[in-house]
Amino acid sequence: MVNIQINGKMLEVENGAMVIEAADEAGIKIPRFCYHKNLSIAANCRMCLVDVEKAAKPLPACATPVTEGMIIHTQSPKAIAAQKSVMEFLLINHPLDCPICDQGGECELQDVAMGYGDDVSRYSEKKRVVANKNLGPLINTDMTRCIHCTRCVRFGEEIAGIKELGMTGRGEHAEIGTYVAKTVSSELSGNVIDLCPVGALTSKPFRYSARAWELRQFDSIAPHDCLGSNIHVHTRQDKVMRVVPKDNEAINETWLSDRDRFSYEGLNSEERLQSPMVKYNGEWQETDWDTALIAAVDGLKNIVASAGADNIGMLMSPSATLEEMFLSQKLMRALGCHNIDHRLRQQDFRDQDNAPVFPWLGQSIENLEQVDAALLIGSNLRKDQPIAGHRIRKAAIADAKIMFINPVDYEFLFPVAEKIITDPRQMGKELGAVAKALIEVAGVTAPEGLKALLENVVPTEQHKLIASNLSNANNATIILGLSAHTNPDFSTLRALASLVAEMANCTIGYLTDGANSSGGWLTGAIPHRTHQQEKVSSKNLNALEMLRSGLKAFVLQGIEPEKDCADHALALNAMEQAEFVVALSMYKSESLLSEANVLLPVSPFTETSGTFVNVEGCWQSFNAVVEPLGDSRPAWKVWRVLGNLFNVDDFDYLSSDEVRDEVHSFAGSVTADNKIAWKIPNALQNNVDGVVRIVDTSIYSIDPIVRRAPSLQQTADARIPAIHIGEELATRIGLMDADQALVRQGNGQVTLPVIIDDRLPKDSVLIPPCEMGETYLGYESSVVELEKI
Amino acid sequence: MSQSGLSTKTKSSKSKLHLLAEEVRAEIDQELTKYPNGWSISACMPALRIVQDANGGSLTTELMDAVAEYLGVPEISVYEVATFYSMYELKPVGRHKICVCTNISCMLCGSDGIVEHLKSKLGIGFGETTDDGKFTLKEVECLGACGGAPMFQVGRDYHENLTPEKIDKILDQLD
Numbered sequence: 030m031v032n033i034q035i036n037g038k039m040l041e042v043e044n045g046a047m048v049i050e051a052a053d054e055a056g057i058k059i060p061r062f063c064y065h066k067n068l069s070i071a072a073n074c075r076m077c078l079v080d081v082e083k084a085a086k087p088l089p090a091c092a093t094p095v096t097e098g099m100i101i102h103t104q105s106p107k108a109i110a111a112q113k114s115v116m117e118f119l120l121i122n123h124p125l126d127c128p129i130c131d132q133g134g135e136c137e138l139q140d141v142a143m144g145y146g147d148d149v150s151r152y153s154e155k156k157r158v159v160a161n162k163n164l165g166p167l168i169n170t171d172m173t174r175c176i177h178c179t180r181c182v183r184f185g186e187e188i189a190g191i192k193e194l195g196m197t198g199r200g201e202h203a204e205i206g207t208y209v210a211k212t213v214s215s216e217l218s219g220n221v222i223d224l225c226p227v228g229a230l231t232s233k234p235f236r237y238s239a240r241a242w243e244l245r246q247f248d249s250i251a252p253h254d255c256l257g258s259n260i261h262v263h264t265r266q267d268k269v270m271r272v273v274p275k276d277n278e279a280i281n282e283t284w285l286s287d288r289d290r291f292s293y294e295g296l297n298s299e300e301r302l303q304s305p306m307v308k309y310n311g312e313w314q315e316t317d318w319d320t321a322l323i324a325a326v327d328g329l330k331n332i333v334a335s336a337g338a339d340n341i342g343m344l345m346s347p348s349a350t351l352e353e354m355f356l357s358q359k360l361m362r363a364l365g366c367h368n369i370d371h372r373l374r375q376q377d378f379r380d381q382d383n384a385p386v387f388p389w390l391g392q393s394i395e396n397l398e399q400v401d402a403a404l405l406i407g408s409n410l411r412k413d414q415p416i417a418g419h420r421i422r423k424a425a426i427a428d429a430k431i432m433f434i435n436p437v438d439y440e441f442l443f444p445v446a447e448k449i450i451t452d453p454r455q456m457g458k459e460l461g462a463v464a465k466a467l468i469e470v471a472g473v474t475a476p477e478g479l480k481a482l483l484e485n486v487v488p489t490e491q492h493k494l495i496a497s498n499l500s501n502a503n504n505a506t507i508i509l510g511l512s513a514h515t516n517p518d519f520s521t522l523r524a525l526a527s528l529v530a531e532m533a534n535c536t537i538g539y540l541t542d543g544a545n546s547s548g549g550w551l552t553g554a555i556p557h558r559t560h561q562q563e564k565v566s567s568k569n570l571n572a573l574e575m576l577r578s579g580l581k582a583f584v585l586q587g588i589e590p591e592k593d594c595a596d597h598a599l600a601l602n603a604m605e606q607a608e609f610v611v612a613l614s615m616y617k618s619e620s621l622l623s624e625a626n627v628l629l630p631v632s633p634f635t636e637t638s639g640t641f642v643n644v645e646g647c648w649q650s651f652n653a654v655v656e657p658l659g660d661s662r663p664a665w666k667v668w669r670v671l672g673n674l675f676n677v678d679d680f681d682y683l684s685s686d687e688v689r690d691e692v693h694s695f696a697g698s699v700t701a702d703n704k705i706a707w708k709i710p711n712a713l714q715n716n717v718d719g720v721v722r723i724v725d726t727s728i729y730s731i732d733p734i735v736r737r738a739p740s741l742q743q744t745a746d747a748r749i750p751a752i753h754i755g756e757e758l759a760t761r762i763g764l765m766d767a768d769q770a771l772v773r774q775g776n777g778q779v780t781l782p783v784i785i786d787d788r789l790p791k792d793s794v795l796i797p798p799c800e801m802g803e804t805y806l807g808y809e810s811s812v813v814e815l816e817k818i
Numbered sequence: 819m820s821q822s823g824l825s826t827k828t829k830s831s832k833s834k835l836h837l838l839a840e841e842v843r844a845e846i847d848q849e850l851t852k853y854p855n856g857w858s859i860s861a862c863m864p865a866l867r868i869v870q871d872a873n874g875g876s877l878t879t880e881l882m883d884a885v886a887e888y889l890g891v892p893e894i895s896v897y898e899v900a901t902f903y904s905m906y907e908l909k910p911v912g913r914h915k916i917c918v919c920t921n922i923s924c925m926l927c928g929s930d931g932i933v934e935h936l937k938s939k940l941g942i943g944f945g946e947t948t949d950d951g952k953f954t955l956k957e958v959e960c961l962g963a964c965g966g967a968p969m970f971q972v973g974r975d976y977h978e979n980l981t982p983e984k985i986d987k988i989l990d991q992l993d
Contacts, residue, residue: 186892192892195892195898198902199901209879
């Protein structure tokens with residue numbers, strides 16, 4: 030620690046800190062443009078010049094380390110004169126177009142110019158003009174306004190991991206751009222909008238739609254991944270206008286993924302369901318809530334009376350709130366129906382009784398950047414959970430050994446120590462090989478049954494390296510990602526991953542689907558356990574079994590079954606075969622209109638209060654920021670009224686807080702241990718024939734809201750339906766790039782263009798969920814047939 | 819993948835390494851040995867010079883991409899260097915590049931007249947190339963030969979204390 034003095038204030042500061050950091054900590058304002066606490070120091074704008082005693086010239090506060098006894102003046106005549114001169118230089122080429130600039134009112138340059146700029150310019154020469162760049166559907170550019178702080182360049186280099194922007198030319202001709210025409214492709218790209226201190230980089234979807242001073246700011250929680258990034262929602266006249274990040278060092282720092290930032294467009298979609306609807310004799314009628322609720326209750330009562338409550342299935346979005354999940358399962362269980370699930374994309378449930386109380390990250394999100402080795406199984410980390418990807422990237426750059434066992438050779442933008450790219454059917458075997466290598470490397474005793482299971486598995490050098498990297502690390506973790514959860518051998522992967530974690534003495538964690546799957550487990554939105562963690566004994570159906578069992582009725586919340594379930598074709602078929610479907614939905618999609626009997630309009634996260642429990646078990650409650658659109662209502666209220674209509678006891682909640690407090694009373698102190706008891710998993714698949722399909726749902730198709738965000742749908746990550754196929758397999762079948770091919774899976778078939786993709790393992794094709802007309806294919810990792818057309 | 823963990827190319831982009839000849843690579847490798855591991859970006863300037871020389875005095879976007887790929891750095895980092903320094907040519911130039919200094923010392927010693935003479939003799943302005951592809955005329959900042967102002971550089975050679983007659987003699991000797 031050193032003692033310094035800023036503007037007469039005595040401060041004790043960390044050794045090696047910069048003057049600007051000390052000043053920020055003490056609440057002393059120093060103007061700046063290029064400095065940003067989460068980026069490297071460039072010291073190129075010179076706006077933060079301060080007067081340091083005994084220094085001949087003013088020094089940049091951002092690049093001057095504190096020393097013992099330093100006396101700094103930020104407001105002395107010398108400092109002010111220096112800052113004013115810098116301001117005058119910065120304004121020389123900056124256009125005076127604030128009235129038509131989107132940044133107006135929230136512009137750092139404007140603010141600082143108010144304090145340090147002169148009211149009259151002495152510059153009468155020509156100002157320069159810089160051509161705008163097209164950086165894609167999310168970021169708008171007005172490059173003439175750029176003051177060359179290079180925050181966007183450093184962001185690409187240091188945070189996003191793709192340096193796409195740079196400063197070309199020199200002096201008067203220097204400009205920020207990509208040099209060659211190119212869109213920015215990072216999944217974190219929107220952050221440059223916040224970083225840009227002027228109006229050079231602004232939000233394209235938000236452009237010209239509101240002024241900063243017309244907006245009201247509310248806190249909320251992002252609803253698309255299990256991290257629960259903290260956000261500010263900006264609204265005007267009761268409409269969500271945009272979303273920006275809210276600082277939370279423990280979760281998202283100052284960043285936000287593009288998905289969380291731009292998905293708000295889906296909230297204002299024209300497809301929003303605005304009034305309750307009931308289908309009478311095949312004709313939809315808009316109606317009032319009383320009529321629709323009675324229709325829903327009567328329909329379900331009829332099914333209960335004629336076929337029994339166990340002929341109803343309830344499928345819940347993993348991004349529904351804790352309150353919604355709790356109330357819905359409470360109602361369904363009161364009716365005698367235990368077919369409740371939120372694990373929609375999962376297809377292997379064999380070990381669910383052995384699962385932790387709630388499968389969680391097993392560590393804090395912050396710890397992800399502290400690990401020195403990590404093995405991720407079935408994870409497209411960077412796209413699935415961009416903020417977690419950023420944390421792991423930091424660890425990787427600090428020389429952590431990050432390793433993957435994946436069905437696709439995803440691009441990670443950080444050094445990957447080892448990767449095994451394998452047919453999804455073989456992932457268990459690969460993990461088994463790591464376990465076997467670990468037994469050899471670490472000399473631990475194999476538990477019962479493992480030897481027989483791994484009899485035919487021969488570990489390679491790579492497996493041994495993975496094993497030794499894990500066992501030699503002080504802080505190592507194994508994480509099961511989204512495509513491990515959808516793998517047909519998930520239970521095997523879980524058993525082996527847990528075993529490897531135990532033998533290598535590292536933590537085991539999960540990165541889960543949706544925003545609130547932790548809440549789903551805690552509230553009992555699962556068929557086999559109640560909210561009190563009691564095992565339910567009767568033969569209850571999980572998400573996949575529900576679709577397979579020809580149930581007579583379904584209750585849905587926040588999902589479109591043919592897009593959000595493991596098997597798209599099966600889901601569509603199950604809905605069509607059911608006699609009665611009630612959907613609590615934000616949208617009236619074509620498919621819901623054809624499948625459902627009653628549509629109840631419910632609110633998205635911006636129009637309801639609620640709670641998400643994130644993947645580290647952190648409870649984050651939020652309030653509604655706008656009124657529900659049209660006649661839609663918060664879903665927890667709908668469940669509450671349905672509970673009353675069914676005369677369920679203890680269903681008189683007056684607020685969502687009351688529901689949350691009740692859940693908190695039994696689940697608030699639950700700590701989950703991801704360590705599970707060893708159970709011999711099912712035999713590993715040995716002979717695998719045929720070509721297998723990898724689904725790999727696009728990050729911008731994972732829930733109904735993002736699917737309706739037009740700007741995200743124009744990005745490169747919103748894939749068009751196609752058959753991605755490796756060169757070798759393509760040659761074998763006689764397919765070429767851009768050919769058309771017919772693909773059959775189960776009863777579904779569809780014709781799609783072919784894309785040669787070198788990221789795939791042998792005998793695998795990647796076909797994202799297809800939304801072509803009425804045709805849907807089946808589920809992840811099952812066999813498909815291909816035929817050239 | 820460079821030391822900073824930056825991705826250097828996108829999956830879809832086709833490799834451009836074939837644009838770099840065997841000898842060119844060998845020369846770049848020589849430069850690379852001068853810098854520590856993971857700091858291949860330091861060899862960017864010599865690599866660009868080597869590639870430019872091998873390509874008749876100028877660079878193309880493809881060649882810059884090839885250099886980026888060879889060094890394992892982002893393409894934009896190479897563009898930044900190539901656009902910053904005036905010695906890299908991003909458009910084709912003539913066989914002889916005449917770089918005339920018009921900075922203060924040369925200006926005081928009459929570079930205006932030198933420029934005038936060159937322009938009328940070659941029939942081209944700054945940044946232009948003669949129709950026969952022989953000469954390109956370029957205005958540059960101080961080349962550090964103020965003691966011999968006015969001066970210009972042709973290819974690798976400095977010519978100082980210029981007069982119109984001296985210029986005629988120098989240019990006539992070039993093929």
